[in-house]
Amino acid sequence: MTITLTPDERRRYKTHGRKKGFLKxxxxxxxxxxxxxxxxxxxxDRQQLLSAFGGVTESTRLWLEIGFGNxxxxxxxxxxxxxxxxxxxxxxxxGVSALLRRLERQGSDNVRVVVDNANVVLMERIxxxxxxxxxxxxxxxxxxxxxxxxxxxxxPFLDLLAERMRRDGLLSLATDWGExxxxxxxxxxxxxxxxxxxxxxxxxxxxxxxxxxxFQSKGQKAGRPARHLLFRKxxx
Ligand SMILES: C[S@@+](CC[C@H](N)C(=O)[O-])C[C@H]1O[C@@H](n2cnc3c(N)ncnc32)[C@H](O)[C@@H]1O
Numbered sequence: 266m267t268i269t270l271t272p273d274e275r276r277r278y279k280t281h282g283r284k285k286g287f288l289k290x291x292x293x294x295x296x297x298x299x300x301x302x303x304x305x306x307x308x309x310d311r312q313q314l315l316s317a318f319g320g321v322t323e324s325t326r327l328w329l330e331i332g333f334g335n336x337x338x339x340x341x342x343x344x345x346x347x348x349x350x351x352x353x354x355x356x357x358x359x360g361v362s363a364l365l366r367r368l369e370r371q372g373s374d375n376v377r378v379v380v381d382n383a384n385v386v387l388m389e390r391i392x393x394x395x396x397x398x399x400x401x402x403x404x405x406x407x408x409x410x411x412x413x414x415x416x417x418x419x420x421p422f423l424d425l426l427a428e429r430m431r432r433d434g435l436l437s438l439a440t441d442w443g444e445x446x447x448x449x450x451x452x453x454x455x456x457x458x459x460x461x462x463x464x465x466x467x468x469x470x471x472x473x474x475x476x477x478x479x480f481q482s483k484g485q486k487a488g489r490p491a492r493h494l495l496f497r498k499x500x501x
Contacts, residue, residue, distance in 0.1 A: 336364025
């Protein structure tokens, strides 16, 4: 079941950080024109959710990327898997605009987006047992200890994500912030709904379908190589 939050409940999921960036007037107009048709409305179950896309079959996989930034990775996956369907969530409008233009250029019609906090979108628009693949690349690390509570990867978020994923669904994460990668590993290993795909636990190799994102190259140049994690949803 999806949940409709009250305005007070929504305020609890305050999103920190940049939202608009530098959006040129022509990009703002383009967004106003194109975003409504590409915004995911949600559904009571996976089937209804997928009906927002055309040409869905039994074997269609539903992917979610949380915090897609400028959309390079999401557009890359959408082109690589035209038979699959993709949902992207972000609050950064400049990035949403870049993603929509990229999708237009490559002619992909298998992506829908929601511009909102990921917790709220998961609760309100993604029904349980819906997601086959979830990608979270370089989520904000919130480096200072007093800001750790703002991190996306937290036990209640993992509970919600697990509930929205299908059994055997895969969750892949990447970060260039060593201490956050340890935090992710620790929280995921401790979660009963997730199992590390790596024999013996630990970090995963870079996925085969990988392309370097803007945040990855910045980290790399600053001497912070990316670490990857791959977990399978096993319970529920
Ligand atoms: C550090 S950037 C990484 C962007 C991209 N994944 C990449 O690798 O280049 C983190 C992204 O997550 C988005 N973000 C942060 N918190 C979010 C939240 N609670 N819900 C949705 N998006 C969020 C930000 O707007 C930003 O675009």
